[in-house]
Amino acid sequence: MIRPVSDPIGLEVRWDRLAAATDEAASTMLRTAFSTIIRESNDYTVVLMDREGRTMAESRAGIPAFAALMSSLTALVLERFPAEEWQDGDCVITNDPWIATGHLPDIAMITPVFHRGRLVAYAGTVAHSPDIGGTPSLSATELISEGILIPPLRLFRAGRVDEGVKHLLLANVRLADQVWGDLEAQAAAHAVCRRRAQEFLADFDEPDFEEFAAQVHSVTDAAMRAAVRELPDGVYRSTVDADGVEGRPTHIACAVTVRGDEVGIDYTGSSPQVPFSTNSTLNYTRAYSMYPLKILLDSSTRTNWGSYLAVRVTAPPGTIVNPTFPAPVVARHLTGHLLSCAVYQALAPVLPDRVIADSGGAPALRVRFAGVDDTGRPFSLMLFANAGMGASKETDGLSTTAFPTNSGSGSIEALEAASPLRFLRKELRAGSGGRGRRRGGLGQDIEVRNPTSRPVQMVLLGDREQHPALGLAGGEPGATAQTVLDSGERVPLKSVSQLPPGSSVVISFAGGGGFGKPEEREPEFLVADEIAGYTVRGPERGPVTVRPARADGPEEVGR
Known part of the structure; x- marks a missing residue:
């Protein structure tokens, strides 16, 4: 009322x-x-x-x-x-x-x-x-x-x-x-x-x-319902795939139903829950479905409990987006963050001017370093750093910007003060943004060195190693993420390993997807990208051939 x-x-x-x-x-x-x-x-x-x-x-x-x-x-x-x-x-x-x-x-x-x-x-x-x-x-x-x-x-x-x-x-x-x-x-x-x-x-x-x-x-x-009423009634669908764990990809099926001033988001058809920590509980699934929809439809009104009354999120029990207790869930963001991509891909046919392409930080890549320094003091450090956002119809994607989460990276000085680790470089990753009329945001390369005489445990919680951030409207995917030791050995993005004494690791964050056909990008923007060092020539940016998300047209439903 x-x-x-x-x-x-x-x-x-x-x-x-x-x-x-x-x-x-x-x-x-x-x-x-x-x-x-x-x-x-x-x-x-x-x-x-x-x-x-x-x-x-x-x-x-x-x-x-x-x-x-x-x-x-x-x-x-x-x-x-x-x-x-x-x-x-x-x-x-x-x-x-x-x-x-x-x-x-x-x-x-x-x-x-x-x-x-x-x-x-x-x-x-x-x-x-x-x-x-x-x-x-x-x-x-x-x-x-x-x-x-x-x-x-x-x-x-x-x-x-x-x-x-x-x-x-x-x-x-x-x-x-x-x-x-x-x-x-x-x-x-x-x-x-x-x-x-x-x-x-x-x-x-x-x-x-x-x-x-x-x-x-x-x-x-009232503000949210007014925004929903501007959408044509229908059912809009998409699918998104993730790398999964141990070579077992996971699948998210999303159906967005618009009926009058209400929206239903349903994940029937998504993968069953897995015996790994990438399950997303239903409350987390709801949060990362409702919030991206809120900022897409009604970004100007403050949020509170009333903002989500018009939105209903459902998922079958026992799926990766609604697991049953006591499923492991510590890396639930590797599934939950992808839901923004699914919702936006589904609504792209009716909101092409407002959605963005997939973001390289959906899901976020987190790295936990833990060990004992040379004085015998234990330490634990979680590296929060951001990948590239997806492009929109009118603007390039933001580089090294978190989405759909809002976590910050923090200063290198503070991270070094809290641990014996040394950060050798932290720079934009040239060529990582997906090409398009509007370019995807760039990811970044962060090189971390272990200067101690003891090994440091390194826990990687990431995705986008095989499935990059997809583009929209002909835009190309962004570069995939990867982690490489100074020995040249690649470290899987879902792993627990050791960073040996004196060794360093380069963590490469994914780029965002492009929007629109690359050949339609204005020449002055191409020149500006090259001058700024945002593009590269030569080596491939990483595997980008994937099965694209499906965005079907509306299925009519009654008001």
Whole structure:
């Protein structure tokens, strides 16, 4: 039901203030976090929710898709801990992949906000922990091998740490100081949210957020439904293939159904779940289907719970996009990030001016280095770096830019300060963007050296080794990703290996797909690309012959 907004300017002022509160809380988390994953790579989210757990405002940095599932996450937490059981100063955490954000390293935190003695809201965060125990390997066949599973538990009770929960958690991780430091950083962000939310209600003389939440949810719901109504009714299909694990490719089948002001995204026909860590839980599948659709159709309106009421995402249980417990899921992004490609390929026939070609960073390539330096101090470092985005009809793809995630790369200086590793170079990868009337964004080459006298473990979680980012409308695929040791040996992108003492490795990130026929690119753009060093002549960029995604025309459905 659309609620009338009698004072849209006043509503915007209040909404902007609440969003600023989440941004301030996010800054607090970044400044107090111990690990580079949060403070450098922005792998987190911060939200404020109403008393029902529905998001009202979200931080503008961090991972937007995480914010998209905070409402469903909180609803499940409230089933375990009903509203009447909460006290001021309570804090519940969980990393259950079927409740939270899809894999164990992400720890979600929920805290209540009280005003004048009444529970009026919740603050929520998710942050990627630097360590969650377990054995980092894609060969895990069940969840328990991937780390400690935390069901919804109270970490704080009325402002006091539950020492039993704390000790149990820290006894199961290797980097206890960093893990606890990051959890305290999340708690600090919650304190900012709580204080600013209370000030908001006091300044506007409101008893709670009920009226405000109803209005902002109505605004976002109406905006999304208006955007959906502009699409012709029909069923639009695509398929996307991924490298898979151990030579077993996986398949994503996507059907986008538009009916009036609602959209259904269904993944029937996708591969069965696999005994490897690339399964994507349904909540993660929903997040990485809804968020790309939201920015495609309604990029100008802020997001909250109302933004996704018009979208329904379904997938058969037991598939790679809806696995059953206890499937391994630590590398769920290798499937989940591809869903943006599937949705955009499906809608390309009806939104050719707005979709982009596949991005080389969908899915993202992550590299974890771990070991012991020459002083005997253990270290663990997750390298977050970005590939090239896909091109659109009007513009070249952005180089080394994350999509559909929003994680940052962080500074080389900070990464070197946190480990003994040395970064010898970090540069654009010439020729990696797919050719087209508009060129795909470039990936990058990063060379990392192990200067210690001990081997360093290197865990690669990537794809796009055999299946590059596809182009659209005649655009060519981008270059595939690869990792090569200084010995010339190629390291598979899903592997656990050793970087020997004194050795280096070059990690090459994939390029984005091109848009439009290459022969239609304007001569001045070709010259500019060559002058800038974006193109290369001579050696092939890597294998690019793949079965293309299928984008069928609409099948008529009734309104």
